[in-house]
Amino acid sequence: MSRPAVMGPVILSAAPLLAAVRALGVALLRRRVLGQIGAMNDHMLRDIGLTRQDVWSVAADPLFRDPTLGLAARADATRQRAWTTARKGAAQAELRRRWDAERHAA
Numbered sequence: 715m716s717r718p719a720v721m722g723p724v725i726l727s728a729a730p731l732l733a734a735v736r737a738l739g740v741a742l743l744r745r746r747v748l749g750q751i752g753a754m755n756d757h758m759l760r761d762i763g764l765t766r767q768d769v770w771s772v773a774a775d776p777l778f779r780d781p782t783l784g785l786a787a788r789a790d791a792t793r794q795r796a797w798t799t800a801r802k803g804a805a806q807a808e809l810r811r812r813w814d815a816e817r818h819a820a
Contacts, residue, residue: 741777748773748781763789763796 751759752769759765764785772784 737778741780744780744782745777748785751785763792 748769751764752773756766759769768785768788772781772788775781775784
């Protein structure tokens with residue numbers, strides 16, 4: 715009967731170790747995903763908003779840091795820049811169209 719009482723603290727003290735092993739497994743899985751992304755050609759990377767430099771930069775991060783979060787942040791920043799550039803281009807095109815219309819009307 716005393717055996718379960720002894721096992722209780724042993725199991726509780728193993729919980730942090732199990733959590734660390736699980737975190738390492740998740741980190742290794744995400745590093746594998748990073749390897750698959752790194753195997754893409756430059757055109758495919760550009761399609762998802764990344765560059766080869768983005769992949770290399772995130773690969774240099776420590777093992778405990780999730781590389782997929784870093785790549786997602788970089789891709790989001792690229793999309794935001796592209797969206798902002800497109801909006802500016804559209805606004806400039808609209809101003810140019812209005813200016814041409816006013817010039818031809820006069």
